[in-house]
Amino acid sequence: MVERVEIIGVGFEGFRPSITDLSTRELMYEAASKAYHDAGVDPRKDIGSFISCTEDLWEGWSIADEMVPDQLGGAGRPVCTVPADGIVGLGHAIMHIRSGVADVVAVEAHSKVADVLDKTAVENLALDPVFHRATGANSDVLAGLEMSSFMEETGTKRGELSQVVRSAKRKAMRNGRASYGATLELEEIDSSEPLALPLRRLDRPEFAEAAVVIVLASGSWAKRHRKDGVFIDGLSWRSATPWFEAGGVKTARYMQDSYRSVMKQSGLRDLSQFDVLEVDDSYSFKxxxxxxxxxxxxxxxxxxxxxxxxxxxxxGSLGTGHLIEATGSHKVLECVLQVRGTAGGNQAKGVGRAFASSWRGNPTGAGAAIALSVGN
Amino acid sequence: MSSRIRKYPGTEMDLKEIEAGKFLFSSYETVLRYSFTSGVAISRFLEGLKEGQLWARECDKCGRILIPPRMYCEEDFRSTDRWVRVRDTGKVNTYSISYVNNDASRRRTPVVVSVIEIDGASKGMGILHLLGEVDPRKVTVGMKVEAVWKPKKERRGAITDIVYFRPRR
Known part of the structure; x- marks a missing residue:
């Protein structure tokens, strides 16, 4: 029988457009300290493996592994970085636990993206050098192309996407972790600054900074130590073809396949069985x-x-801000707080199950999904 | 090539042919720009440099005095407790006589790069800097050194506010 894995602690710091008082390391330390306190663990004794989700180009620090251990409590211990979204990092933690590497694993993800003065230059390095960079098409242009095709294929109207934006911004007004709450009229969204039409400024999130640390444990360890965890019922990630031109925008295959895998692992039927959804909204149409x-x-x-x-x-990301590799971790954090009943202004009633998903952004076809529950 | 292999099979690419565009490559240049938030610990350290001072952090649990300073102790995983001013003197922990710049270009005259264990900080705590006013052949591990500061009006809160360390007088 496959051992169940639980989230026994969460901690976070930041969630602002720019954090000017803490270095990246100090930001991570603050989030880690809170997560370990929440979990009731001593990282120097109890945690067997530390994972940080980080991408060198966003850090401005080649081989970012070297700057990770101290502030997580991982000095001299097994530490690795995963250059992917936080939910993928959680997947690696599950593998560490189920393969016997560790009983308890800490997964950190952060965004210190205001330190990157030219974000587009970093994003452009993700584009194909032969076909995309040469044409001057950046990630927003790719989003505009996909958005155009998606709207055409599905009959989605501009006004419907503006409703997506308005809903996210309104909900963000009641979330202390959201940096970009606003009460907007649909007309304001419809006519916001054009980026790569039909994509407009308000269709994409602005960047934000934060660190999130999530502590996972095997079910048997959690039971021995009397921890009331949040169960991970399913987790999966998929990467589609890297060819942007491959088409098929009506369905995001990475999300469809990740979702199906998660539902199979969870033994669930459809999204209506979840009380809360935190679904990737890296662009309104997404x-x-x-x-x-x-x-x-x-x-x-x-x-x-x-x-x-x-x-x-x-x-969502539209209201909270885009947190690069911490995007998925933020959504999981919100789900954990929801099932615990401590989500704050937007706490839903009677949350027993929650679902989160993330997408790694253009030009990738890489996405992840996770199902969580308590008390079942 | 080696003593046993004079020529590899295939057609060699000549640099002139490459420069003439005979072969197709996709080239791309970019400029990545960052402005790293110094944070609490390093900001205080850099402010100290402007005043000609070195500041460290002390951990009450292990008793270590950490330089460069950090707001947490990596051994005990707890916040460090207080600022401690340490001296601008120390001893050479290790050194290298370097004939290369950091872009890997050659230097005609070498520089001596060293890790200086700072007096007043815990053993093994130090900063990487240059040695000056010393014959590279006479540098030894354990050599006592002192900081040579830029004039105060030229300091800007950077590690280069110390020009180099020299043998202690």
Whole structure:
């Protein structure tokens, strides 16, 4: 039988557009300290493996592994970095636990993206050097192309995507971790600054900074130490073809396949069985695309936007800000707080199950999903 | 090539042919720019440099005095407790006589790069800097050294506010 893995502690720091008083290391230390306190563990004794989700180019620090251990409590201990979204880092932690590497694992992810003065230069390095960089198409242009095709194929209207933005910004007004809350009229969103039409300024999140640390433990360890964890019922990630031109925008295959795998692991049927969803909204149309990829009709998506707090109660990336590799960790954090009943202003009632997903951004076809629960 | 292999099979690419565009490459140049937030510990350290002072942090649990300073002790995983001013003298922990710049270009005259264990900090705590006013052949591990500071008006809160360390007089 595969051992169950639980989240026994979470900690975070930041969640501001720019954190000017803490270095990256100090930001990580603050989040880690809180997570270990929450979990009731001593990292120098109890944690067997430390994982940091970080990408060298965002850090401005080649081989970023070297700057990770001290502030996580991992000096002289097994530490590794995963250059991927935080949910993928959680997947690695599960593998560490189930393979016997460690009983308890800490997974850190952060964004200190305000330290990157030219973010587009970093994003452009992710693009194909022969076809994309040469044409001057940056990640927003790719998003504009995909958005255009998605709207055409699915009949999605500009006004519907503006509703996505308005909903996220409104919810963010009640979330202390969200940097970009606003009360907007649909017309303001419809006519915001054009980036790569149909993509407009308000269709994409602004950047934000934060660190999130999540502590996982094997079910047997948690039981021995009497920890009330949040169960990870399923976790999966997928990478699609790197060829942006391959088409097929109606369905995000990385999300569809990740979702299906998670549902199979969880023994669940569909998204309606979750009380809270934190679904990737790295662009407004991506929220619709990701939900449709998980079996929700467009009518259903638009209905979910009107049903109070169940969909992206945090305000999502559009309301919270884009946290680069910490995007998925933030969504998991919000889910953990929801099932614990401590999510704050947007706490939903009676949350027993929660679902989170992330996408690594253009030009990738890489996404991840996770299902969480308590008390079942 | 080696003493046993005079020529590898295939067609050699000549530099002139490459420069003439005979072969197709995709070239790309970029400029990556960062402005790293110094944070609490390093900001105080850099402010101290402007005043000609070196500041460290002390951990009450292990008793170590850490320089460069950090707000947490990596051994005990707890916040460090207080600022401690340490001296601007120390001893050579290790050194290298370097004939290369950091872009790997050659130097005609070498520089002596050293880790200086700072007096007043715990053993093994030090900063990497240059040695000056010394014949490279006479540098020894354990040599006592002192900081040579830039004039105060030229200091800007950078490690280069110390020009170099020289043998203690």
């Amino acid at each position: 929220l619709v695309q990701h939900l449709m990829s998980m079996g929700v009709s467009k009518v259903g998506v638009m209905g979910m936007l009107k049903e109070g707090t169940a969909l992206n109660p945090s305000g």
